[in-house]
Amino acid sequence: MASVELRNISKRFENGTWAVKDIALTIEDGELVVLVGSSGCGKSTLLRLLAGLENASEGEILIDGKKVNQQTPQQRNVAMVFQNYALYPHMTVRGNLEFPLHMSHTAKDQIKARVGEIADMLQLSEIMDRRPGQLSGGQRQRVAMGRALVRDPSVFLLDEPLSNLDASLRAQIRAEISRIQKRLKTTSLYVTHDQVEAMTLGDRVVVLDHGELQQIGTPQELYQHPKNSFVAKFIGSPGMNILPSELIDRGDGRLGVNLGGQQISLVLERQAYEKLVPYSGQDVYTGIRPEAFACAPRQASFELKANVEAVEFIGHETLAYLSLPGAGQVHTDQLSIARLPGQFNKPNADAAVFYIKPEALYFFNQAGRNILIEGTGDR
Amino acid sequence: MIFKRRVGTLSVYLLLAAFAFAFLVPVAMMLFGSFKPDDQVLVQAARSGSLLPAEFGWFNYRDVFARVPFTRYLFNSAFISVCIVAGGLLVNSLAAYAFARLQWPGRDWLLLVVIALMIIPLEAIAVPLFYEVTLLGWRDTYWVQIIPFIANAFSIYLFYTFFLGLPRELEEAARIDGAGPWRIFFRIVAPNAKPVFATVAILSFLTQWGALLWPLMVTHSEAVRPLPLGIATFYSLPPLQWGDIFAFGVMMVTPVLLIFVLFQRWFVQGVATTGVKG
Ligand SMILES: Nc1ncnc2c1ncn2[C@@H]1O[C@H](COP(=O)(O)OP(=O)(O)O)[C@@H](O)[C@H]1O
Ligand SMILES: [Mg+2]
Numbered sequence: 284m285a286s287v288e289l290r291n292i293s294k295r296f297e298n299g300t301w302a303v304k305d306i307a308l309t310i311e312d313g314e315l316v317v318l319v320g321s322s323g324c325g326k327s328t329l330l331r332l333l334a335g336l337e338n339a340s341e342g343e344i345l346i347d348g349k350k351v352n353q354q355t356p357q358q359r360n361v362a363m364v365f366q367n368y369a370l371y372p373h374m375t376v377r378g379n380l381e382f383p384l385h386m387s388h389t390a391k392d393q394i395k396a397r398v399g400e401i402a403d404m405l406q407l408s409e410i411m412d413r414r415p416g417q418l419s420g421g422q423r424q425r426v427a428m429g430r431a432l433v434r435d436p437s438v439f440l441l442d443e444p445l446s447n448l449d450a451s452l453r454a455q456i457r458a459e460i461s462r463i464q465k466r467l468k469t470t471s472l473y474v475t476h477d478q479v480e481a482m483t484l485g486d487r488v489v490v491l492d493h494g495e496l497q498q499i500g501t502p503q504e505l506y507q508h509p510k511n512s513f514v515a516k517f518i519g520s521p522g523m524n525i526l527p528s529e530l531i532d533r534g535d536g537r538l539g540v541n542l543g544g545q546q547i548s549l550v551l552e553r554q555a556y557e558k559l560v561p562y563s564g565q566d567v568y569t570g571i572r573p574e575a576f577a578c579a580p581r582q583a584s585f586e587l588k589a590n591v592e593a594v595e596f597i598g599h600e601t602l603a604y605l606s607l608p609g610a611g612q613v614h615t616d617q618l619s620i621a622r623l624p625g626q627f628n629k630p631n632a633d634a635a636v637f638y639i640k641p642e643a644l645y646f647f648n649q650a651g652r653n654i655l656i657e658g659t660g661d662r
Numbered sequence: 663m664i665f666k667r668r669v670g671t672l673s674v675y676l677l678l679a680a681f682a683f684a685f686l687v688p689v690a691m692m693l694f695g696s697f698k699p700d701d702q703v704l705v706q707a708a709r710s711g712s713l714l715p716a717e718f719g720w721f722n723y724r725d726v727f728a729r730v731p732f733t734r735y736l737f738n739s740a741f742i743s744v745c746i747v748a749g750g751l752l753v754n755s756l757a758a759y760a761f762a763r764l765q766w767p768g769r770d771w772l773l774l775v776v777i778a779l780m781i782i783p784l785e786a787i788a789v790p791l792f793y794e795v796t797l798l799g800w801r802d803t804y805w806v807q808i809i810p811f812i813a814n815a816f817s818i819y820l821f822y823t824f825f826l827g828l829p830r831e832l833e834e835a836a837r838i839d840g841a842g843p844w845r846i847f848f849r850i851v852a853p854n855a856k857p858v859f860a861t862v863a864i865l866s867f868l869t870q871w872g873a874l875l876w877p878l879m880v881t882h883s884e885a886v887r888p889l890p891l892g893i894a895t896f897y898s899l900p901p902l903q904w905g906d907i908f909a910f911g912v913m914m915v916t917p918v919l920l921i922f923v924l925f926q927r928w929f930v931q932g933v934a935t936t937g938v939k940g
Contacts, residue, residue: 334838
């Protein structure tokens with residue numbers, strides 16, 4: 284059991300790449316934190332810094348309040364599950380599980396007891412005498428977890444542990460990881476590029492981009508209150524639509540937004556109004572979640588006309604790809620997406636009308652910061 | 663169609679058979695010649711085209727043992743080769759691992775030196791080396807035939823390229839599990855590098871088994887001389903006894919063949935990197 288604290292950690296590789304920039308992060312004792320970001324954003328590097336496989340260029344790493352920058356991985360008592368599992372190919376499953384215990388000079392009978400315990404927990408007892416080459420992907424994954432957990436580590440690190448598995452297995456093992464982590468209460472840092480995985484698994488989620496921390500929060504916080512447009516676009520499936528727009532002062536103490544020629548009047552609470560008012564007359568980005576679109580009017584909703592370019596029916600819902608008339612250039616990869624319940628047919632006329640509640644709108648300034656949360660604050 | 667293809671296949675096989683025959687003839691000549699009386703070895707082979715001896719006899723083999731201390735040569739060769747192979751596997755693999763995985767000042771520069779050393783043949787440095795071992799007073803010993811050949815640039819290079827290709831995560835996993843560099847090497851890296859150990863073992867064994875120049879320069883007593891110098895004595899004592907030479911040759915290559923058969927399995931086995939995926 285241990286807490287982990289990263290104090291302004293940076294990592295610069297010899298070739299000059301800053302893979303991780305000034306990250307501050309605390310993981311409470313027993314907590315499962317998920318680190319999410321697209322490929323190459325520095326997730327693995329951060330994990331390896333914590334494991335002691337890389338040295339931090341700047342900053343301090345504390346485990347249980349003690350600075351561990353100079354300690355070996357073993358001294359830190361961290362365990363790690365690698366993306367490709369890294370099982371020892373020449374050893375049986377039992378050999379793999381026993382190896383960490385041999386290295387820490389555990390007594391024979393204790394090794395036997397501990398390995399048995401882990402094998403039971405992960406249902407490995409049947410395959411103890413097989414080699415990694417004779418196992419299925421899911422079994423290898425479980426052995427890798429077992430090898431990491433067998434010596435009861437203070438910190439448990441997982442680097443994209445599900446990315447080599449079939450989609451059907453993924454959900455199952457994800458649930459298993461969650462169950463085991465809750466049972467053992469091992470402080471864990473879990474890395475993934477898949478935001479769904481992050482949202483379903485993490486007590487808290489850390490969003491990383493280009494080595495920089497974008498936001499830390501519970502899944503709900505990230506979804507409802509993204510601090511910037513990157514987080515807004517990254518979280519959600521699909522992510523938030525971010526549209527260039529202009530805030531206008533309507534003169535009567537109310538604000539409006541110009542979305543490609545469509546004027547929308549905003550009914551705002553006092554606090555929100557005061558945060559937005561400094562931006563009136565300026566270009567901002569308006570954010571709309573795909574699930575905020577509706578086909579029928581609702582109380583206090585406004586109308587938004589959009590051309591439906593394509594629809595994808597996926598069973599319980601339909602994704603509609605929209606272009607807003609006049610809202611800048613239309614590139615196919617920049618279409619807005621609406622998530623509509625049930626089946627939605629592409630209308631014969633080009634433009635369709637959607638209904639959106641004004642409180643579902645987000646506003647980001649030119650630097651991408653969420654104006655309603657921070658105004659002009661940091662990040 | 664089918665007929666055409668058959669003819670094509672047939673001609674390929676004929677060609678291959680011709681090549682095989684050409685390569686096998688000298689070997690067969692050595693084997694069968696070793697059972698023929700000395701005066702018939704060349705005559706028979708050239709005239710009748712028949713390689714088989716009129717009658718088998720072990721007389722040439724008896725002659726070899728009578729004329730030279732064959733078992734002594736055999737022991738010397740085996741001892742020297744085994745020492746070089748065993749020492750070489752250890753030293754060169756460790757050196758290669760240090761080049762491939764450890765961080766130390768001057769590493770890249772020294773690696774260049776090792777690669778450059780590969781292209782320098784023994785013949786080029788034999789004379790200075792000879793002076794060196796003379797100064798050390800090592801001449802006419804086993805050690806003078808062993809120590810200079812343990813460290814080998816080519817072996818290091820073979821190990822080095824193989825280690826570079828091993829998945830790093832295996833070693834990192836072992837580091838996290840608490841293993842230091844020595845244990846990582848002996849318990850994780852080496853067991854997964856069997857093919858390269860086998861390759862280096864065979865290559866350096868073959869080189870040593872046939873070494874002639876250096877032993878000729880630094881030894882003069884039969885107590886420490888290896889097989890190639892033994893066979894050379896037959897050429898220096900006229901009249902040339904071809905049967906004896908062939909018998910000696912057969913006895914010299916048989917151990918090598920055995921070694922090949924023994925290590926064959928390791929070659930075929932390949933790298934078992936199946937624990938690592940993706
Ligand atoms: N050993 C290294 N040397 C130089 N650059 C590296 C090294 N490892 C990673 N990088 C770079 O650092 C960045 C982050 O890499 P990584 O942490 O592996 O990303 P992720 O795990 O999020 O995909 C990438 O741009 C990558 O190219
Ligand atoms: Mg990674």
